[in-house]
Amino acid sequence: MFAAKPGSQWAFYFVFVLLLFGVTPAAFAQTRSAPVEVPFELVHNQILVQAKIAGKGPYTLLLDTGTDPSAIDLTVAKELGLGLDSRSYPASGGGSVTQGVQLTRLSSLELGSVVARDIVAGVVELKKMAGKLERPIHGVLGYSFLKDRIVQIDYAASKLRFYLQSPYATIANSPNMVNIVAMPFRYENGVMIDAVFINGEKLKATLDTGSGGAFALTPEAVALLGLEDQAQNRAVEKSVGYNGEFESKSGVLKSVRLGRLSLESAPASFWPTGAGHDKEKYQVNIGNGFFKDYLMTFDFRGKIVVFEQPDD
Numbered sequence: 508m509f510a511a512k513p514g515s516q517w518a519f520y521f522v523f524v525l526l527l528f529g530v531t532p533a534a535f536a537q538t539r540s541a542p543v544e545v546p547f548e549l550v551h552n553q554i555l556v557q558a559k560i561a562g563k564g565p566y567t568l569l570l571d572t573g574t575d576p577s578a579i580d581l582t583v584a585k586e587l588g589l590g591l592d593s594r595s596y597p598a599s600g601g602g603s604v605t606q607g608v609q610l611t612r613l614s615s616l617e618l619g620s621v622v623a624r625d626i627v628a629g630v631v632e633l634k635k636m637a638g639k640l641e642r643p644i645h646g647v648l649g650y651s652f653l654k655d656r657i658v659q660i661d662y663a664a665s666k667l668r669f670y671l672q673s674p675y676a677t678i679a680n681s682p683n684m685v686n687i688v689a690m691p692f693r694y695e696n697g698v699m700i701d702a703v704f705i706n707g708e709k710l711k712a713t714l715d716t717g718s719g720g721a722f723a724l725t726p727e728a729v730a731l732l733g734l735e736d737q738a739q740n741r742a743v744e745k746s747v748g749y750n751g752e753f754e755s756k757s758g759v760l761k762s763v764r765l766g767r768l769s770l771e772s773a774p775a776s777f778w779p780t781g782a783g784h785d786k787e788k789y790q791v792n793i794g795n796g797f798f799k800d801y802l803m804t805f806d807f808r809g810k811i812v813v814f815e816q817p818d819d
Contacts, residue, residue, distance in 0.1 A: 542659070542668040542669055542670045542671075542674075543619055543620050543621050543668070543669045544619070544666050544667070544668050545618055545619040545621065545666065545667040545668075545669070546665055546666055546667075547570070547665055547666065547667055548665065549662065549665060549795070549799070550640055550641075550642055551639070551640055551641075551719055552719030552720070552794070552795040552796055552799070553569055553640060553717075553719055553795070554569065554570040554660065554667075554716055554795065555567055555568070555569055555570075555640075555642065555644075556568050556569075556570060556618060556648070556667065558616055558617060558618045558646075558648075559615075559616070559617040560579070560583070560587060560613055560615070560616055560617075560645075560646070561587050561613065561614050561615055562615065562617075563586075563587065564645075566583060566645035566646060567642060567643055567644055567645050568618075568644075568645060568646045568647060568648050569636075569644055569646075569647045569648065569717060570647075570648045570660075570667070570716055570717075571647050571648065571649050571715070571716055571717030572649075572650075572653065572697065572698045572714060572715055572716045572717065572805060573649075573696075573697040573698070573713060573715035573716070573717045573718065573792075574647050574648075574649030574650065574717055575649055575650035575651065575696055575697070576610075576626075576627040576628055576629060576649055576650060576651035577613070577626055577627065577628040577629070577646065577647055577648055577649040577650070577651045577652050578628055578629045578630075578631050578633070578646055578647040578649060579611065579613065579628045579629075579630055579631075579645065579646040579647075580630075580631065580632070580633040580634075580644065580645050580646060581630050581631065581632050581633075583645045583646065584611060584630045589611045589612075589613075589630070590611060590612075591609040591610070591611050591630060592609050592610040592611065593609075594609070594610075595607040595608065595609050608629045608630065608631055609629070609630045610627060610628070610629055610630070611627075611628055611629075611630050612625055612626065612627055612628070613625075613626040613628050616652065618648075618667075621669050623652055626651050626652055627651040628646065628651065633645070633646070633647075647717070650694065653805070653807050654694075654807055655807065655808065656669060656807055656808075657669065657670040657671070657672070657673055657674075657804070657805070657806045657807065657808060657809075658670075658804070658805050658807075659674065659802065659803065659804040659805075660716065660798065660802070660803040660804075660805075661802055662795075662798065662799040662800075662801075662802075662803075663802075663817055673804070673806050673808075673809060673811075674804065675687070675689065675804065675806075675811075675813050678811065678813060686815060686816040687813060687814070687815045687816070688765075688766045688767050688768055688813070688814045688815075689811055689812070689813045689814075690765070690766050690811070690812055690813075690814075691810055691811055692714065692810055692811070692812050693810060694807070694810070695788055696788065697713035697714070697715060697788075697789070698713060698714040698715070698805065698812065699711065699712070699713055699714075699788065699789060700712045700713070700714060700765070700812075703763070703764070703765050703791050703793070704762070704763070704764040704765075705722075705724070705728070705732060705760055705762070705763055705790075705791060706732055706760060706761045706762055707762065708731065708732055710728055710731070710789075710790040710791050711788070711789040711790055711791070712765070712789055712790070712791040712792070712793050713787075713788075713789045713791070713792055713793070714793050714798075714805075714812060715792050715793065715794050716794070716795060716798065716803075717794070718792055718793070718794025718795060718796075719794055719795055719796060720774075720775075720776050720792075720794045720795075720796045721773060721774050721775065721793070721794060721796030721797040722760060722763060722773055722774070722775040722776070722791060722792070722793055722794075722796075722797065723755070723775060723776040723777075723778060723791070723792040723794070724775060724776070724777050724778065724790065724791060724792075725778055725784045725785070725787050725789070725790050725791070725792075726778060726779065726780045726784065726785055727785075727787070727790055728790035728791055729777050729778075731790065734758065734777065737758050737777070754779065754782075755776045755777055755778050755779060755782070756776070756777040756779070757774065757775070757776055757777075758774075758775050758776070758777050759772055759773065759774060759775065760772075760773045760774075760775045765793070765814075766814075768814060773797075774796070800816075801814045801815060801816060801817070802814075802815040802816075802817055803815075
C-alpha cells in the first residue's frame with residue numbers, strides 16, 4: 508500500500524501474479540558476516556530510496572511491504588522501452604475509479620550493491636502519488652523484490668540493511684525480551700498478522716511500510732468495534748490511492764496491543780465504505796507512523812518480523 512501522509516493509504520495487489528510469472532532468485536553483493544546498507548529518506552513517513560533500473564537512473568522508489576508485485580511508473584516504463592503484457596488487470600486500493608495495470612519485467616534493479624534481476628512489476632500511473640509526496644516517484648519496491656530477502660529498516664539512522672542470514676538467528680525459539688518482540692507472519696497480498704487487539708478486540712492486521720499512518724481501520728473494523736459515530740464526527744483526511752482520491756476520518760483508538768507492544772490513545776484513520784477497502788483480508792493497517800519508533804526487521808524467508816526498541 509501507499510500513503511502520502513500519516514493516515515492516507517495506497518494499495519496495489521495482484522493475487523494472480525505468482526501464478527503467471529516466476530521470479531528468478533536475486534543476487535546479493537555482500538558477505539555472510541555483514542549486511543549491505545542502503546540510505547533512504549523518510550518523506551511524509553514514506554521510505555524513498557535511489558536505484559538504477561536496467562542500468563539507468565537513478566530513480567526514486569518507494570519501499571512497500573504491502574505491494575505485490577513491485578511497480579514502475581508508466582512514463583519510466585516507456586523511457587526504458589519495457590515490453591508490456593498484452594492483458595490488463597484492475598488495480599486494487601483506495602479510490603473509486605479502477606485503474607488498469609499491465610505487467611512487465613525489470614531486467615535488473617540495483618539498490619546500492621544489492622542487485623536483483625528479472626523482477627516482475629506492474630506498470631501504473633504514479634503522478635498522483637508524486638503530487639502528494641511533492642517528490643518524483645518512479646516506482647515501488649514490492650513483494651517481487653522482497654520475497655527472498657531479509658531487510659531491516661533503521662528509521663533512526665535512515666538506512667536499510669539487507670542480510671543473508673537473520674540478525675536474530677535463534678529468536679523463533681527464544682522468548683521475547685523487554686525491548687525485542689518477534690512475531691510470525693504470512694504473506695497474503697501483504698505482511699499479515701492474525702492477532703492485533705484494538706480496544707480489546709482481536710483483529711487481523713497487515714504490516715505495511717507503504718502506509719504513512721500509524722493505524723487505519725477498514726469499514727469492517729469500524730463496524731466490529733462500534734466506532735461508526737466516532738468515524739462520522741471526526742475530521743476529514745484527503746487521501747490518494749491507485750484508483751483515485753477518497754476521504755477518510757481521523758480518530759483515536761483507546762488501546763492497541765501487538766504481541767507485547769501496547770499503547771493507549773493511538774491516532775488512527777477510519778476508512779469509509781466505497782473507497783476501495785471494503786473487501787480486505789484484514790481489518791487493521793499498521794504503517795510507518797507506528798514502525799518509526801522501532802528497528803524493524805522483515806525476514807521474508809523465515810516469515811518473522813522483529814520489533815526492536817532502539818536504545819535511547
